[in-house]
Amino acid sequence: MQKEKHPITARFEFTLSPPEENQAALLAAIEQFGHVHALPEAYRYRLGLIVDELVTNSIVHGACKGIDHTIKVDILNQGKVLIIEIIDTGRPFDPTTHSLSQPCPEGAPIVLGGAGLCLVRRLANQMHYTRSKDHNHLVISLNKVPEENTYTWLK
Amino acid sequence: MVKIEYPQATVFQISGRLDGSSTPQLEKSVMNSLEGNNKNIIFDFSELQYINSAGLRILVMSYQRLQPLGRQVMVCGVRDYISEIFDISGYNRVFLMCRDVSQALHTCTVMKDEL
Numbered sequence A: 001m002q003k004e005k006h007p008i009t010a011r012f013e014f015t016l017s018p019p020e021e022n023q024a025a026l027l028a029a030i031e032q033f034g035h036v037h038a039l040p041e042a043y044r045y046r047l048g049l050i051v052d053e054l055v056t057n058s059i060v061h062g063a064c065k066g067i068d069h070t071i072k073v074d075i076l077n078q079g080k081v082l083i084i085e086i087i088d089t090g091r092p093f094d095p096t097t098h099s100l101s102q103p104c105p106e107g108a109p110i111v112l113g114g115a116g117l118c119l120v121r122r123l124a125n126q127m128h129y130t131r132s133k134d135h136n137h138l139v140i141s142l143n144k145v146p147e148e149n150t151y152t153w154l155k
Numbered sequence B: 001m002v003k004i005e006y007p008q009a010t011v012f013q014i015s016g017r018l019d020g021s022s023t024p025q026l027e028k029s030v031m032n033s034l035e036g037n038n039k040n041i042i043f044d045f046s047e048l049q050y051i052n053s054a055g056l057r058i059l060v061m062s063y064q065r066l067q068p069l070g071r072q073v074m075v076c077g078v079r080d081y082i083s084e085i086f087d088i089s090g091y092n093r094v095f096l097m098c099r100d101v102s103q104a105l106h107t108c109t110v111m112k113d114e115l
Helices: A019-036 A041-062 A115-123 B023-036 B053-069 B080-089 B101-114
Strands: A010-016 A071-077 A081-088 A126-132 A135-143 B002-005 B009-018 B040-051 B073-076 B096-098
Touching: A010 A019, A019 A041, A019 A071, A041 A071, A041 A081, A041 A115, A041 A135, A041 B040, A041 B053, A041 B080, A115 B053, A115 B080, B009 B023, B009 B053, B009 B101, B023 B040, B023 B053, B040 B053, B040 B080, B040 B101, B053 B073, B073 B101, B096 B101
Parallel strands: B009 B040, B040 B073, B073 B096
Antiparallel strands: A010 A071, A071 A081, A081 A135, A126 A135, B002 B009
């Protein structure tokens, strides 16, 4: 991953324990981190959305009875790229194996579930998953994007 | 959240964040609206700053209820940085994306006239 190639300009660390009670505070702190480091609006949104979807997934599907469920989120701002590390004690789950297919592929019926992970996979530039010592460890790189997007409305 | 009834559609104006904590209120209101009538639904996102998959799920549920009745789910005023997720998810092909509420209401009227 690009983690070793660029100097770290800022680091963000947040531990959610118990996760369901701290998720809103985490997302607010990430938004604040983005403002402080003058990340463009689109970039802040992508960052928040990726972390939100992955933490939600871990809370909803990862918790095991009798096991202390903790999620740790680290973000390294390396200038042109953000490295997001999410480490949790939940059930083994590799998001990189989730389908890249759109929740509503052209010509097919619309699907209700799975949209969050699909968005994560499509927004992230790289994702790397490992499982060790009863922890899921996910590293995501997110390249900075210019604010070039202009939407095409219904004519 | 503000709900406005027009003859041709129900408009939901959403501001701020639409995520896991704020969606239950909107879901309840949308479901009540769907129980009461079969009008088109317009989501006005001009003041929306954030939406995740939980928020998108409400749009999909509305579509699944209205589409068999020949009604539309319309989304208007989406900020550029949010519009990206409609593109990459493919939802931009499912919902009618309009510039603003006026355009969405006009589209509803045109569709009704064409029936």
